[in-house]
Amino acid sequence: MATSRGEFSSSFGFIMAAAGSAIGLGNIWGFPTQTAQNGGAAFVLVYLVLAFVIGYPLLMAEFIIGRHSRSNPVGAYRAISGGKPFVPVGYFGIIVAGLILSFYSILAGWMVAYAVEPFFKLIGADDMAAWTVNQGNLSRNILFTSIFYLLTIGIIIGGVKSGIEKWSSRLMPTLIFMMILLTIYVLTLSGASDGLKVYLLPDFNKITDAQLILSALGQSFFSLSLGVGTMLVYGSYIANKENLVKLGVFVTLADIAIAFLAGLLIIPAMYVAANTGTEIFDEGGNLISGPTLVFQILPELFNSMGAIGVPAALVFFILMSIAALTSSISMLEVPVSYAVDTRNLQRKASTWVIGGFFWAISIILVIYFDKLFGLVVSFTTQYSQPLLGLVICIFIGWVMNRNSVLEELKKGNPEVANSLFMKVWPFFVRIVSPLLIVIVFLQSLNVF
Template sequence: AVTALRLISPSTALRNLGAATGIAGFIVASLILIFYAIVAGWMIAFCLSSVANLLGMSDFAAWLTSFGLWRNILFMLIFITFTIGIISAGVKDGIERWSARLMPALLITLFLLVAYVLTLDGASEGLKVFLLPDFERALSPKLIIAALGAAFFSLSLGVGTMLIYGSYISDDENLPVVGGLVTLVDISIAVLAGFLVLPAMYVALHNGVEIFTPTGALISEDTLIFTVLPELFATMGTAGIVVSFTFFFLMGIAALTSSISMLEVPVAYVIEEHGLKRKTAVSAIGGIIAVASSTILLNFENLFGLVVAFTTRYSQPVLGFMFCIYAGWVWHRDTLLQELRKGNPDVEQGLFWKIWPWYVKLVCPVIILGIFAQSLWG
């Protein structure tokens, strides 16, 4: 990201600003991974607790779900070790190879869980909530902006991840098509996950688990999967243990695919700018992230929410705005068109070129500023 923003900048001031934006992107990606590794460690622990329950090891299972300091540190380190191992192997043998394995496993597990949950009593109520729109609330500006913020996080926008992955793509690839497919897959998985989470919540409600406050708000909204859903699984007997294992296994896979992209951002910068070997760069950055995650766990109440808010509510929208400015205003239109023609010689005649340039130049910055304003004052 640092080099890319420098190369498209016509002046020294813009080159320096572009470099600063790229550096800020890899710092924010690292900060996201710092708190994400903690949450992913919880997912591993809850997954293993299901196995412990199945084997009759109730005390060990209780420890795995206790949120104790040493449990949190241990499973955070396990998760970071998995991530480091994949990134150390490189782009082809690491990222591509494991993504090709993890994504099918994620989809198969997700389909199986959806198929099972939809057969349970109460699931139909969740489907109604999910599929029947409330247009008054759906068109709320606050809700739309919140959804855009979620898209930022889901697609890793504003931290340079897409720039890094884009640099690994062959010049012969049709970039608008690739970008569209990535977005389509992301949205499809999110919709499929909705068929799991919303029905599961109402199955829990049907089974006597409280999921709403008297005012109608969700209980434990931020930690729903670690509070409400385990209570649901506990009402399902032995089947609940299997479903719990499968669910948290699924969440662990999803977390690992995300962490791979987050760690690759700072690693790519260090390799490119400072000439370190990949394994050295991965070990150094992974170690720093592990230390930072441990520091947050030692002062969880004060630091965890602060890091989450700083990265997802403030930093990502600001950096996304800067990337839009460079793509729409700084990058010369003819140079951009030449790059796109490498993968599609007729791109100028297509619908993409008629919409994208002015959209990213005018519409996207305004929307992103709206996200940032909502983060500050919403």
């Protein structure tokens, strides 16, 4: 069964695919600005702890459920004893993954547009360059959203080994290499040292600050693409010979490392931009974050670099497009895996139909952007993801047979029963992680 539906052929391919899913646009600008606003290295320290306290246990839960069932979120709950009441949750996870893809592809399309702009500048087509970065232009937004969907669909059609693994194994090392090169260059510029101090020097007076802890908690949860079934589906493609415990550690470390590297790039880059006269603080005195940072501050930085600015912009926005693509393929794979596994449909046809369906939703969001975009983002990331993550913890911690969990872990790690992991992980996934997820959820509702 596992072979017919595809498997990752190597540990490296899986780690690159899973890390690619976890590392997206939010990591590359969200983590650095959260760090800068919440005590610098103090935030990093709290984030590191919480990534393993809440993120890693839930990541392992998804891997175990996925490989044990060899199925998608719906099929997994159907296949595992006691899981039938959770089947609606599986369907909900698939819907949420598709909705995240719908709004994410719009932002990713903007990244592609900004990556294309330097080409037009280099050939002297300034009017075309201006059109590609005009966010208010409807035809431009539809075009680049569609281009991004075609890239995503093209990879998913290839399947697990020839599509997801092949391209993740190429795109992720490219992403890391480009980030390192760009970081080294930015750190040579005037003003970068100020950003480096903000990012790396700890303010331990803030380490017990409730807002810092909650921000780190939310970042650790969302940065690993948890709750919507992407990691569950990827887990279903892991070969039995692989050690799930080690794979989970590698994926978590890769996510943390690239988020940290992004901080070494973004925060100094912002202070370099400030050194050339760009405003990098909002009215509240906080560093600007989110789309405003990526689409306003950084282009101004590249424009201030003179001749090197155009190629630097090209490298950066290609980098952002790669980060977006490695995440979007995991989102589309969730509903496609359901169609292939549960409905016995052909992968190619399923990918086109499902990709086309969510593309249509994206176009609706583009047309009614002001009314719908923020609503969909809040519904999926602030409310749905924490609840779905909570259900996964409840299922594997309290419903799924403990012997089944242990036997799954033993497949690639025969000694796991007596390991520190089995002494600690069950307690975290049953008690600690659910409790922290509830805190994240209540915080998103502004309860405290």
